[in-house]
Amino acid sequence: MSFLGWIDFDQADRDRTRRIIDLFGQEDTRDELGLGAIRDGLADLMFPGTSTIQTRLRYMLFTPWIYRMAGERNISAAGRRDIARGLEILLIDALQRGGETRGVIGSEAREKLKRLPSDVYWAGLWALGIRRFQGTRNACFEVPSSEAATLWAPGLPSHPENFLQSDEAAVRFALTQEEAGFLRDRLVQAAPDSLFTYLSRQQTAAECDWVWLHPDFASWPERLRRIATHAERFSRLMHGAALLYNLMLAEELAAIQGETVAIGKEKVEAYTKSLDAWREEIAGLALADWSLDDLWLLVEQTGHTVTTQARRFVESWRMVTEQAAGNVRIDAQARSLVRQREERLKNRKSRFINGSALRSWNGASGVAPFNYRWQPVVSDHLKDLADAG
Template sequence: MSSLAWIDFDEAERQRAQRIIALFQERESRDELGLGSIRDSIADHLFPGTSTIQTRLRYMLFVPWLYQSLEQRRRAPHQLKEEARTLEIRLVEALKTGGEKKGIIGREAGVKLQRLPSSVYWAGLNAWGIRLFHGSIDSYFAALQRRRLDHTPDESETSAERYSNQKFWTKGLPPCPAKLLDSTTFRLTKDEAGFIIDRLVSQQPSSLLTHLAQHRVDAECDYIWEHPQRHDFPAKAQHLVQQADRFSAVLHGASLLYNLQLSERREHDDWVRSYQQRIEAWADGIDLKAIQNWSLDDFWKTVEHPAHNIRPATRRFVAQWLEQVASGVERISASYSARSLVKKRESQLKSSQSRFTNRAVLDRWTGASGAERLSFRWSQAKSHLRDLAHAR
């Protein structure tokens, strides 16, 4: 992503920008009402190191294996970057040869692949303590050259010994399989699964992801609060999941009302009927008593995360929407104040690009923007946990 080169010096900002760009390409993850900081805070507490564009867990090993193979090559940073890209493209073909059909990053794009697996998993590798080098991919390649030039060779050292002291990757990384780039699969070995679990226990000991990974839990459910073993979660995780469930349920109504209003402006009767029905179903599912007793002060304390700044305007919108819901959820689709609240929020966020004021933007709308419940990256976490559970 050459367009992000200007923030290459700041890894945190780079990752944040990549998340924003990715969200614009994922229909149901669009953050039309500015709830992304809350969503990501909760997701990073529950499932740290995951992202919505991750596919399969073994990429957490593929990337360091491929990058390690470059560390002893005497190349300039731009040459190493190109060689890394070549290796990642070869990995696509190796996975196809191995019989994999789903989850391959670049399966269709091939040599035209823009978002490489390394960029997708780079932040997660750091969060799980697999990557010890704190910096961007470009700075990693620059560091390889710099450290090689700074190192005074000792004739008694082997090449492997010189580079083992560079601390780019954690000790104990499982060995790269022979002929990895000829044929491979997403199936983890037991040793590889054990390594990943050890990393999670070491770096993310209090996360729900770690708890589930330790127990090799493979559960099929759409949302984490529907998990069959939810009552066995640690107490802190249970509380966070409860808060996530409540937030997702309540704010889903605001997203549906947003889509309903746009459907009305487009005068698309089928869309209007669909969203009216969905709002009715949403209202029927709301536990009004629980919502009326919901403490937002407790919620904000629970979801607070150092990597995300939840702005005062976002907090006010959530509080005002909660008031709308608590005062009469069954009338919300017809409520002028509820409609105005949603419209004002989107307009403030998008300014001249608001679909309420810019007809050209509205006409490009395809009928759904962020219309599904927030799931806080459970889909990706579930996939990773399944890969751990089926290691052999």
């Protein structure tokens, strides 16, 4: 098993990456080239129990508290479910009364909220062993009220006094020391070898755009550095494929007669500049020394299925990138590889053969580099742990 060293980014690298993203406004993270299983596998290796739609870590406690409060009521399952939903809606106002303005789930939808915090965090609660009941949220309410407390991990801290019990109650995202200790313990028990657990022990939370830019990277255990280096190389290498895909769509759109021509031409220029910058940025990636076999073995440990076609696409893209010295923008083989991959995945819905699908393209599809939930989810979770008081 070869050692994978850290590839250093200077400030110029970071600024160039930000400029590339800024060209397209809000980042678009759709999985247009079928690489989601690899991305998610690496994310789960590093940060188990997290997801891209989580916001703040204390929701890992809000949900058990609310479900325990509802579950202890000696009423029907439907009644408990209604009470739990009502409490989750009350939580929105309580957090805002507490002065929270960022990360409040449902702050706009409020009573019309369809995806409740419990839904967002349900899988994570199981992954970290906070939830001991393996069933669905609705099935949880079928458990007799006398057994409601057994659905959650021993040692779960009690909710604050008067939690959601009055219209004036205020709630904050800030963790107590007891709550932070409980969450750290759950990480140690459920995922002792993960990067999430390792970083959760630190007294301060580092601020960096990408996990591989963490200031303490060099002191991490070898396995964690190895996984993070895989994540970096995969993100940076496959970002070029996403950029080329969008450039090709822009060219197709520019060739269509009509009012959309100007949009296509504008994006052609933008993606051309982006790919030229990307070519410079990956010059030091040392792709020839990157063990993709090791990457596949690691991802398989997470239960994510990486298809043979996905592996071949990544392997072929690396080969083409090396052969073209990064200048994939004008490389016929690189363009063919991207087009064939998208057409295989989407069939008749491919933007290359479906005019309606092409015209619905918004100018940036799956263009954001993979960050594996680091920003803002995991970095916020770690800050919440470090700031506990």
